[in-house]
Amino acid sequence: MLETELKQLAGELRLKTLGLYKMANAGHIGCSMSCLDLMIGTLVKQKRESETFILSKGHxxxxxxxxLNYLGEISDDTLQTFYKNHTTLPAHPAPNKHAGIPFATGSLGHGLPIATGIAKAxxxxxxxLLTFVLMSDGETNEGxxxxxxxxxxxxxxDQLIVLIDRNRLQGFGQTQDILGDSADPRKxxxxxxxxxxxxGHDIPAIIQTVEHLRSQRNGKPKVIVANTVKGKGISYMENRMEWHYLPMSADLYEQAQKDVTETYQLSVEHVH
Structure with a gap:
């Protein structure tokens, strides 16, 4: 897929993500925007059948x-049940309902141990087979x-690929100020x-990195430290901790759609 097409896909999926959050009047928007490009580059474009992808930062x-909806694993109708009673799509991923969600995550620190067990198996x-796990940088505080x-x-x-979404913000502030930079590549x-x-927002680079790592059988697990921006693509959310929590008002939702449409050069028809 051409770089321009990947950029358009990133914009389109951002708009769908915003729409789902607005429908549910839910928070955790900023953290989805920081890791969406990583998911496009791995889950959407690189993960093969029978390989495993675990979203450890379940928020x-x-x-x-x-x-998963883009890949056809979750239907449009099911997507509209997000956050509602009896849904299979709660605020944090629940297991045994969709093939692309093999484990419950959201209580941080569990996704990597699970992925490590799968890679060992x-x-x-x-x-x-590669095993992918996507973590937050705050999550790397966990023992x-x-x-x-x-x-x-x-x-x-060496078939384990650990992706760290390093947006430098966690639940209570800057990661550097909480327990230090536990996502430092040197560690x-x-x-x-x-x-x-x-x-972490350069999708072609993400794809190229994973393609390279597929051929690396050197006995070492692979860690990709991806520098990202919390709230990427939405002017008032970028690098703002409060957008880990807040829902959008109608005016802010409209502004977010405008920002994404302009940043990702989408036509007006993409905005619903």
Whole structure:
């Protein structure tokens, strides 16, 4: 897919993500916008059949639902049940309802240990399959992150790809001010992982990086530290912690649609 087409897709999926959040009057918008491009580059464009993708930062569930809808795994009708009673699409991903959501996530620190176990199982089976897990940088504060990574290094799980959405904001402020920069690439290199630091909004670069890592059988788990912007594409949300929580008013929703349409050079017909 051409770079211009990828940019248009990023814009279109942002508009759908905004629409779902507005319909439900729900928060966690900023964190979905920071990792949506990472999902497009991996889940949408690189994950193969029988491979596993786990969204460990489950509060960005809407971005996951929108990508699975694009892939045809979640229907348009089901998407409209988001956040409603008896839905299979709650605020955080729930398991056993959709093939693309194999585990419940949202309680941070569990996605990487699960992905590490899957990668180990594939290694034992001799299966040529990647396991992707997308984490937040705040989530790297969790002790389970480091236990799982040490296990992955010791077991030479070189088909494990860990994506870290490094937007430098977490629930209570700047990550640097909470427990320090636990998403610093040097930390992962020091324990023996293969580390790549990239622009988490450059979808062609994300795709190219994953394509390169597919061929790397060097005994090292792969960590992609993706520098991102919380609220990417929406002027009043970018780098603002409160948009981890707040829903949009009608006026702010209109402004968000305008920002995305202009930034991603979409035609008016894309806005519903």
């Amino acid at each position: 960005a569930a809407v971005a996951l639902y929108i990508c 594939n290694q034992l089976l001799g299966a040529d 389970t992150t480091w236990e799982a990574l040490h296990f992955a290094v010791n077991n030479q799980l 992962y290199e020091a324990i023996g992982a293969e580390v790549h630091e990239i622009d």
